[in-house]
Each structure stands twice: as C-alpha cells, then as structure tokens.
Amino acid sequence: MKARKINESIYWMGAIDWDRRLFDSLIPLPDGTSYNAYLVQGSEKTVLLDTVDPTMVDVLLSQLASVPKVDYIVAHHAEQDHSGAIPHVLERYKDAKVLMTPKGKGMLIDHLSIPEDRVIAVKDGEVLSLGDKTLEFIFTPWVHWPETMVTYLQEERILFSCDFFGSHLATTDLYVTDEARVYEAAKRYYAEIMMPFRKVIQKNLDKIGSREIALVAPSHGPIYDRPAFIINAYRGWISEEPQNVVVLPYISMHGSTKKMVEYLTSALTERGITVYQFDLVVTDIGKLAIALVDAATIVIGTPTVHLGPHPLVFYAAHLANVLRPKLKFASIIGSYGWSSKAVEQIAGLIPNLKVEILSPVLCKGFPRESDFDALDKLAAAIAGKHKEHNLI
Ligand code: FEO
Secondary structure (H helix, E strand, O other), X not given: OOOEEEEOOEEEEEEEEOOXXXXXXXXXXXXXXXXXXEEEEOOOOEEEEOOOOHHHHHHHHHHXXXXXXXXXXXXXXXXXXXXXXXXHHHHHOOOOEXXXXXXXXXXXXXXXXXXXXXXXXXXXXXXXXXXXXXXXXXXXXXXXXXXXXXXXXOOOOEEEEEOOOOOOXXXXXXXXXXXXXXXXXXXXXXXXXXXXXXXXXHHHHHHHHOOOOOEEEEOOOOEEOOHHHHHHHHHHHHOOOOXXXXXXXXXXXXXXXXXXXXXXXXXXXXXXXXXXXXXXXXXXHHHHHHHHHHEEEEEEEEOEEOOEEOHHHHHHHXXXXXXXXXXXXXXEEEEEOOOOOHHHHHHHHOOOOOOEEOOOEEEEOOOOHHHHHHHHHHHHHHXXXXXXOOOO
C-alpha cells in the first residue's frame, strides 16, 4: 500500500495486516488490523507520528522513500506494533529525534534499545511548532499502557490518538464508511485492552473534550471523520451504568450443565432480560469481552473436574476478573458427579469484580425438577436485582 493523502501536507502511512489473526499471542483478530502512521509536513519541520509493527517495516520504509527529511518521530505508545520500526526510521534519518512521554522514553530504551540521546521527553501540554503547524502533546495514560499520549494538530483540528479509539480492522477505507462494523471492532478493542482503566479513560476524554476535533486519526483501523460517533461510544462504554444483560459463559462435558444453561437462558429471557450465552469450547474471547462491557450480571456455568471448575472456566473467570467490567451481580451454576468445590474456587477467582453473589445452583448428575425450580428462583432473583437498578 502506498502512502495516502489526507490533505496537501498530511499523509496516512503504515501497513494493513489482512492476515494477522492473533495479537499479543492472546487476542483474536477476526478482521486483521492495520498499523497507521501519519506524516505531517510543516513549512519548517516534518514529523512522523508512530511507525508500524516490525513485521511490516519494509512497507513503511518504501513509503518514506520519497521523504528526504524527517525531523521528529512522535511515539505515542511504546508497544511494538507502533514503535517497533522506530530503530529502522532512525537509521534512515540520522538527525531525527523521537518525542515521547518521560515514562515512554524509558520504555523505548528498555524494549527497543534506542539510544537515550535520540529520545526527547516532552511535557504534558507541550507544543511543537513545525512552522505553519502546531502539535500539542496531551498525556493520556492507560490507552493502553501507562506511558501513552496523543497529539493534537491545532490548525487542522486532528487528534492522532494511537490505540485510543482504535479498531482492529483491515480495510482499504481511509475513513469510516460502515459505522456498525467499526463500532463492533472498536468495542472489541476497548473491551480487550482498555476496559480495566475506565476511570482514567474518563479523565482522558475530559482532557481532550475542550478541543474542537475534526478528525480522529487512530493507529489501528480507519480514520473517524465524524468523531462524535466514537467519542460518544466511548462515553457509553466507560459509564458505570450497566444494561439489562446477563452474560453466561459455560462449559458442559456430558450435557448436564448445558441443560441448566439453556433452562436459565429461557427463564431470564421470559423475564425480559437479554442473555449472551457462550460455550467456551468455541467462544471467541473477544466476543465474550464485548458482551461484558455493558452486562449487569455474569452467571458462570461449569461441570466439576477434579473437584473444581473446568480449566476453560478458570480461564474465563480470570479474564473477567482482569478486565474488571461494570458487573453488579454474579452467580454460578453447574453440575458434579459426587462432590464439588467449584463454587468456592470460582468465587476466589473474581476478587476484582465488585459483585453481589446470588445463590448458586449446583446439581448432582443430570438436573431434576428441584434443580429447575432453583434456576427459576435464580432467574427471578436476577430480574429483581435488575429492576431495583431500573434496568428493566
Ligand atoms: Fe496498538 Fe497497545 O498497541
């Protein structure tokens, strides 16, 4: 892909990674991703904002072939998908300096062995004149590491936001054309890496809120030429108000837990609650993370394996615990053959979730009438809690 013109002096650069299917050896990328860099040419100085993943350094270097001079590389984030090609760009432009937050400077030295004298730490709110253009650096920690910042190009009212507002989406669209598709990809991205930092993100939104923004140019996915779309979406995701939603991740080995899950899903649906059911054997964890963004309640379903929950249930419970969604209630359902400590063990896995635990339902063998009655009671208890919180 060649560089693409945003206007006479600003270009999209970077690479589209159509075939990448996993990020951080953890996060599924069903739609690939892109690593966006941006070239801003002022009347006196030229700046490259971010670079690309090291696997795609050749793409960026070929785009830069016609750029005789780069004075600065702005590194918004030290993670390698944006910073990994910086050493190659510094090699090409011998006088260029990297601009980064003080925390980020240390990380670039640690992770990429960039010589200390090639990195300049900037201050929060510092401005850099490129001649006829002015860059303002705004520290926005935890989107997605503690060192992150964004850059506001004052004259053009463009916010270069790196991971913040980004979406893992491989597309030739320079700008968002299909908001529903980008909404899902951006929500997945938020859920997987930013959800634990909601309170800080609120501060970051407030910080950038006083600026007029014409374009949000992230470092993954297309550019937003209707910034209100993504900014308002973030405001909803980070709000502490959950929705009338139950997330039900489960495993079933011989059908007992599945029967209970199906019964509970039906009982909750009859009571006007939206349920997202996930069989963890086939679940894309990104979809599970998306569902957790707005849910008021999680019910974890597990059979008993060696006295405890199934290992995939351990994984899902741990994931929910570290993502810290705005859940208010939790419960556990499942089955056992002769004995179980699944409830205690799962409860011990989710200390970060500030939830009220509603009475678990565990049955011995295949569920019977009394177990279905208990599931009805659980559904009624969940509906009652959702009503108390004005969610229904
Ligand atoms: Fe796109 Fe946190 O890196």
